Amino acid sequence: MIKCTLKDLIERHEVTQTDIANATGITRPTLLALMRNDAQGIKFSTLEKLCDYFNIEISELLVSDKRYKPTKQEQLDNLINIARQLKSELQ
Template sequence: MIRCNLAILLAERNLRITKVSKDTGISRTTLTSLSNNRAQGIQLDTINTLCNYLKITPELLFLHIPVDIRVINVRVDYDEILFIDLEIIKNFKSFNCSLTGHCFTYFLEEKISDLEINVELFDEELNDNDEDLIKENSLLINTFSSLPVSFLNDIEDKIVDELISSLDKELCSPFNLRFTWEERLLTK
């Protein structure tokens, strides 16, 4: 996975996208998509201009980890139990994995006021120490525990986006969000 550190670099230098755009000639749209990690492609000339402007090398502009994690499906059943299907690609091998947890929705005046998401591993004890589940949980722990916070935040955002897209839009006014990962998922 690759992540652009532009937002962090701009914050460290107390720079705004508008100023960088004006100084470099790079469009605000391009800078915003890079800053939000939504860019689908970037010209080498743009990288060069940003590196010269910020006085950095490309490896400071971009962060790379040798794993891809794709959120395939997110669903909540009637008991507020959360199911997340993932694809993890490591060393050009693809692994389908699942996480579980809970998604609690709180209402105020018939609108969602709070959304609480707790993501967990499937419990091996409840599944009679299933060997496949033990291997899958081990892969998940090894992968997630090595993720920098910014990559973990990107995965959280994808999970939340999937959940919100399944909700009735009329219920979704601005609401408070609490997202937690099970501790054993993040520590080796």
């Protein structure tokens, strides 16, 4: 599966979805879907705008999930979900 690193790029560059939307014309719902990795597809023009905005190659924006490294926040969210599941199983 292909993963989008947009969430990590936003954190590293300390920008907001609004900053990107204003600069690129990409809608916030599109950005959110890419950040969550639940987009069903992506236009080439969107890819190009994001690569230009962050001054990166497409290989830095889209990666194989075999090479994808979750952000610290994603790792923390995963641990919280595991703890919640364990707690519910104990009750």
